[in-house]
Amino acid sequence: MLFSLFTESQSQQVIELFKRVFSAAEGEAEGEVIASFVTQLVTTTQPEDLIGCIAEENDSLVGCLFFSRLWISSGQVAFILSPLAVATEAQRKGVGQGLIQYGLDQLKSLEVNLAFTYGDPSYYGKTGFQQISQDLVKAPCPLSQPIGWLAQSLDGSPIQALSGSTQCVEALNDPSLW
Numbered sequence: 001m002l003f004s005l006f007t008e009s010q011s012q013q014v015i016e017l018f019k020r021v022f023s024a025a026e027g028e029a030e031g032e033v034i035a036s037f038v039t040q041l042v043t044t045t046q047p048e049d050l051i052g053c054i055a056e057e058n059d060s061l062v063g064c065l066f067f068s069r070l071w072i073s074s075g076q077v078a079f080i081l082s083p084l085a086v087a088t089e090a091q092r093k094g095v096g097q098g099l100i101q102y103g104l105d106q107l108k109s110l111e112v113n114l115a116f117t118y119g120d121p122s123y124y125g126k127t128g129f130q131q132i133s134q135d136l137v138k139a140p141c142p143l144s145q146p147i148g149w150l151a152q153s154l155d156g157s158p159i160q161a162l163s164g165s166t167q168c169v170e171a172l173n174d175p176s177l178w
């Protein structure tokens with residue numbers, strides 16, 4: 001398995017991967033929603049606010065994830081993981097967890113303080129994410145499933161309670177995604 005950073009020239013391949021994986025997992029409509037979200041993410045986000053990671057096996061794309069910047073009131077540097085997909089035929093072989101770990105290592109090398117995500121706590125708990133309350137850090141949009149609001153510190157210091165709101169990138173600032 002080869003992990004590397006996403007480059008813009010891979011956009012079309014990556015959009016198709018997300019569409020294929022989410023269509024198979026959650027139906028065609030969800031495949032369209034995620035393809036549109038990833039298209040917005042890669043076309044409207046400033047390069048310094050987006051970190052994509054890809055997994056390849058035998059020159060074929062088998063997984064992808066994106067971290068995008070989350071602006072928080074403390075001034076610490078934070079990114080949020082969304083979305084993540086592993087090719088249907090490559091699932092349950094550790095690709096997803098390997099990709100997340102690779103992405104977290106990239107964030108640490110860039111001295112990012114905090115990583116957030118919104119998803120299944122039992123899955124993301126395997127790579128260090130823990131459930132947090134919105135009293136600690138508010139999510140940028142209202143959450144339909146508050147149990148999925150997750151974070152981890154990347155610099156060794158505990159996550160401090162933050163007053164005020166948080167702001168995500170434009171593509172993610174869509175209440176229907178939350």
Ligand SMILES: CC(C)(COP(=O)(O)OP(=O)(O)OC[C@H]1O[C@@H](n2cnc3c(N)ncnc32)[C@H](O)[C@@H]1OP(=O)(O)O)[C@@H](O)C(=O)NCCC(=O)NCCS
Pocket residue numbers: 021022025082083084085086087090091092093094095096097098119120122123
């Ligand atoms: C969710 C997903 C990214 C997991 O990637 P993966 O490479 O299959 O997962 P890994 O092999 O790294 O991890 C497998 C472990 O996670 C668990 N797991 C896998 N998918 C899971 C899910 N959707 N929810 C909870 N746990 C899950 C498995 O039980 C397994 O645990 P075990 O090793 O203790 O048996 C992948 O299945 C996928 O792309 N699914 C469709 C799209 C999706 O739901 N994306 C995430 C939301 S943005």
